[in-house]
Structure formats: C-alpha cells, structure tokens
Amino acid sequence: MMKQVRTRFAPSPTGPLHIGGIRTALYAYLFAKKHQGDFLLRIEDTDQNRTVQGAEEYIIETLIWCGIIPDEGVGFGGKYGPYRQSDRKAIYREYTQKLIENGSAYYGFDTDEELAVWRANSAEKNNGISDAYNFSTRSTMRNSLTLSKNEVADLLSNNVPYVVRLKVDDGEDLIFEDTIRGQVAFKKSQLDDRILLKSDGMPTYHLANVVDDYLMKISHVIRGEEWLASTPHHILLYRAFGWEDEMPSFSHLPLILKPDGKGKLSKRDGDRLGFPVFGLAWTDPESKETSLGYREKGFEPQAFINFLAMLGWNDGTEKEIFSDEELIHSFSLERVHKAGAKFNYDKAIWYNQQFLKNVNLTYLASFFESYVSKNSLNLSNTFIQKYCEIFRERISFIHDLEKIGSYLYSDIESFDVDSLKKKWSLKSLDFVNDYISKIETTEFESIKLEELFKELLNKYEMGMGQMMPVFRIALTGIMQGPSVFDSMLLLGKEESIKRLTNLEVLTRDF
C-alpha cells in the first residue's frame, strides 16, 4: 500500500512570491493532486527580523489566484496545525530536548564575538577561508562537549544565551536518492555542526522543517535546488530522531534563470527587461515601490500556470497546451528537467494568447461586458458577442479587447490620412455615394454588404486594393482590422452611412 501522499509549500514571508516560488508550489500541488494526496501551506517565519508585514496574506492570495489551493495550512484549516512556525515554538523546544538527551545535539555557548574572532583567525591562516564549526574544531570551542557538566548546568540556570547544534561526526559518505537527480553523495567530513535552535529560542529552518514535515506527515519534499546541499543535515536529523523509516522522499527543483546572461532570475531582471517576476503586484512596505505582477499585466491564471509548468517539465510528448486537469493527470517528478531554465517572457505571452484563442467566447464576452457597463457604453449583447468573436484572435491579453476595436463603439480618434491619400481617386467618392444610396435597399448583413461592394467594384471598374482601403479608413480610421463588412454590422446602418458620408469632408483638401 502506498502511503498517503502529502506535499507542502513552505515559503518564508519575507516578501512577494516570485515565479520560481510559484512553480515550486505548483509542482508540489500537481504531484499531490495526481496521487489523490494533500497539499499544504506552511509559513516558515522563524526569522522574525526578516518577516515582512503583509507577505503572508500576499502568498495566500497568490496561490488562490493561481488556482493552487491548499487542502490545509495557514488560512485553510487542517488537523496538523498550527501551520505557522512561529506558533510552534514549544514543539521545537521539546524535540530539541530529545536530541540533546540522546546525544545527537549539544549546547553551544560561544558568543558572536568569540565566533567572529575565531573565524577571523582561522581565515588568516587559511587563505581567507575560515574554519567550519564541525567535528574537528568543536573541541576548541565553548560548548557542552568541552565544558564540564557543572559548568553547563550553571550557564543554563543563569540564563546565559546558547544555541543548540547538531553533532555531525566524520564517517562514510552520506548517500541519498533524489527523485529528480538520482543518487547524490556528500562527504560527511564537509558537513558542519549546524545550528538547530537559535539563541532567541527559535529553530533554524533545518530543525523546524524536519520536525514539521515529520509531524505533518509529509511524504514528498519538493523544493528548490538551493536546499540540496543541506539535505544531508536533514537526513541526519531524521536519523537522530529515529524517524528514518518515515522519512519523506526528496525532489530538488532546478532554478529559473535570468533570460540573458547568467544566474538566477531576480526582481531587477524583470525591471530591466520589462516583465513581471511576481504573481501579483507588490508594494514594498518600506520603499513604497510597487512591482507589477502577472495578474495586473493581464495574464490568465491558467495560461500562466501552463507556462510555468512547462518551464522545466514536459510530459514526453509534443503537447504544450494543458488544462489544469491535464496538468494534474500528466505530471510526474521524474520528468522534471535537471538543469535550470532561462526565463522567456515571449513564451509566456504566447501561452496567454493561446488560452484566449481557445477559451469559451462567453468568458471574453463577460469580461467585455463589465468593461462596457463600467464605462456606460450602452452596447447590445449581440454587439458584445460579435465584437469578441472578431477580435479574439488579434489579442494577447483580455484587456486588449477594450481598446483594439474602440472605433466601433466610439468616435474615430484619428484617420490614417496618408494611406487614404495614396488610394484616393475621384471615382472613390462616386463609388461611396452610390454605395450609400444602395445600402437602403440592401439587407444589412455582412455577406450582402460585401456583394454590393463587389458589384460596384465592377461597375466602376475598380480593384479591391484600390477601393477597400478608402472604404476601411472612412469607416474605422485605420488600415488594419477585421472584415470591413463585419465592422459595418457592429457600427449599424445609420453610423456606417454617417461615416461613409463623412468621406467627402475628409478628402476635401486632396
């Protein structure tokens, strides 16, 4: 029997969620859902100095916008709470105590100053590289391994600040299996006696993470590559607690890199290259500086998620457009790419465009409808439907709908006089006047309007390319756009005639 799949997304609330973080959450979510498992949100706020006001709410809002909905977690309930690490202080103390009692951890009494001096000294002797606090150096430091029992008891009872460190001894390589990378081996001699409990009584990431994953019955740890190097410490912790049999599997995701040059994607790259790196807009509480998010740029969450999912993963076929359900169905950790992926904004836009092309027309219509009513435009439902239908394939973002055909529901802002002049001839006026007079007796339908147009083309011995631009500019002001006859339909008979009549005024000076 396979054990119940439970994954978690465990951000620290230090700021907005960037696309790398969202993708991590997405993969953990997809994997859980694929296996009928649970996905939880845990807030890792063990560093009070770095927690940012509003970041927690922001993270939750981002996940909801993306459709990555936790089954449990901060803001979502669940029976393994509390899900905020700052609310679990007592738990970490209790488990730290166990480690001290079984000899896997020890107290460290070195002050910041002592540590600083020690590091400086060792760096001087060693080409600027300072020693690590580990099995070979700890005997020279002030800790419960070097101090007598009485001294330790004394320090403790006098409330002298201390940290608790994991005792890591030299030995055979530490080997573990990463779902994405395969077997990974670390030299144990390179591992330091990492701090588990800070002197402020808060746990470090390592302790809190392991304890919580165990207590919350996490089956698969899916996180960024930056954690790969500390995984040996985490494994050692599972062993120290005697939890090795219940240890989750590990999957370390590749990073998202900047589009140009080297290195991981940062907020600065987005500013520099002109694309968002956050899911939602974020205003820094200190600098008051606001960064746009994908939501504000007009991205559809499904398209955004589809795009992110494909950044480092594919299902092995040539399929690129996935619905949320298809993503869940097809996802597998084994097919996650190992190498980092350079971010490509063009492709993100392409995904959005594809979504708009395939989405139900009513989705576009209801968006446009709300724009219409917000601006008191008074357009019929028929107009809205038809409008969305003819413009849907010419937009990248849904809000493009607002302006792209504005000439069909409000006055033409400016006429492309240059193009008009090029195609203009005296016959054009006769043609248009003739057309206007015949509209009255013609059925107002785009096919009929086109037939009439062709008929007159014959009569006046003119070509499409000669007359159409004139016609188009008179009706819409610009050279490009959807079928002129469809446009006339939306304009209505009266307005069409009015605009065509106006041609005479437009060309008076020619």
Place this chain on the structure above:
RNA sequence: GCACCGUUCGUCUAUCGGUUAGGACUUCAGGUUUUCAUCCUGGCAAGAGGAGUUCGAUUCUCCUACGGUGUACCA
C-alpha cells in the same frame, strides 16, 4: 577554497547506444487575408572540449572548461 548539482538550436525542450537529432517560442521567406491579426507551408538554427568503454556514442565512465547552488544564530 571546499562540497554538491548541472551543460542538446538564441530560448524552453524530445531522445531511456544505432534518428536525415524531433517539437514549440523567436526570426526569416512564401501562401491565405483588400489590410492587420489568425491560420497554412517552408527555411535558418544544437549535442561545451578532450580522453576512454563499444562494432557504434548526444546517450555510459573519467578529466577539463563553463555555469549554478551551498558553505549564516537567512530561509
């Protein structure tokens, strides 16, 4: 420095030893469209370098180079 991870078209990627190395984005050239967008057809474009193993390596091993991550009382 040390530890660890990585390296296929400009970009995202497919390939589980034998392929004309495939697809998508971008771009270019055609076609469709009176126009623009869409759409269709086609083109350009890749296995970091070097040793092995093998009848045969993009694929396995090693070395080098390059890149990334870690090396905090940050996560």
